[in-house]
Amino acid sequence: MPIAQLISPQALDLKKDQPGLVILDCRFALEDPDYGQRSYAEGHIAGARFADLERDLSGPVVKGVTGRHPLPKPEELIERLQAWGINADSEVVLYDDGPGAFAARAWWLLAWLGKREGVFILDGGLKAWHAAGLPLSLDACDTLRGTFTGAPDSALVLGAEQLQQRLGQPALTLLDARALPRFKGEVEPIDPIAGHIPGAQCAAFTDNLGSDGRFLPVDQLKLRFAAKLGSRSPSDLVAYCGSGVTACHNLFALCLAGYPLASLYAGSWSEWINDPAHGIAIGE
Known part of the structure; x- marks a missing residue:
């Protein structure tokens, strides 16, 4: 199975209720760090959990030492992945507003920890989802804790x-x-x-x-x-x-x-x- 896979809005809509599927909303804006969380609360793909670039997909910044988005500690990232319900064999779909940059960061982090199968980026993101006439949800997502474990490569x-x-x-x-x-x-x-x-x-x-x-x-x-x-x-x-x-x-x-x-x-x-x-x- 290829390590990099895309999924269309229509294909995701057909499988979004599939047991074991984990969808992560990775929306973020550099100029407005609360944009992603706020947008998620205003509507997201049904079943999606929110993954924040700075709180979840990055580690703490050390001024004058690190870059603006250092890698998170592996053990802390694994804890987040488990909290989102991810198992070793889970299918995971990642999306952001459209360009895919923040979704790709989540994809790379999963690959870094060893999950290199069953991970998809929504091609065109929410822009394409909207263009397909598909709805958003306001429902909270109840999540069973996952069992994913991995090690950084x-x-x-x-x-x-x-x-x-x-x-x-x-x-x-x-x-x-x-x-x-x-x-x-x-x-x-x-x-x-x-x-x-x-x-x-x-x-x-x-x-x-x-x-x-x-x-x-x-x-x-x-x-x-x-x-x-x-x-x-x-x-x-x-x-x-x-x-x-x-x-x-x-x-x-x-x-x-x-x-x-x-x-x-x-x-x-x-x-x-x-x-x-x-x-x-x-x-x-």
Whole structure:
């Protein structure tokens, strides 16, 4: 079974009452951290539980040390997954408003802990759900505690110093998921320093999507990432972004395209710039 799987609104509607299915609402807004919880309370897909990016899918920020969304402690994340009713064999559907960035963060965390089957992202998110004319629910979700256990796969995560040692190596493909103006350092609306990690290529996560907000067909995704990789092996690819969230969208799209699950520099740009010894590039 592929590690990256999409589900359409219509298919989810048919199976949303299936025993053992767990649906996670991952809506979030960087500029309004309470947006997701508030939106969930105003209506969600029936049966969905709410997964907050900052409270559930990230660990505490240490100013000047970590990035803006450090990885959660594995034991605390496992506790949350169990509280949401997830078992080792559960099917899990993840959604956000549409682009899939926050849903992809949850997908990657599950893969990091070893759950690599039966996890789907709702293609097009709630935007597509609404477009299909499907309803939302206000019902509270009673959940039986799950039994999921897992362990983090250290091979999927790269630290800043590990990345520093690999910069300049011909085999490295380093993809930055932020939009081109941020990558080039022309604008920086979030972090105190603009630019990108030397040697990186811009691979804006939004370019994984079509004009309808759904993921591009597999053959188009293959062409997109083949151009980034060139003759280099996908096993040496590293993804990053501003804080380790939208990079997961690229990792999901790579897997959709048939590539193996690559490494994440989880601290990303917001961690990288904490150390003045780290190089910074501006422009292309």
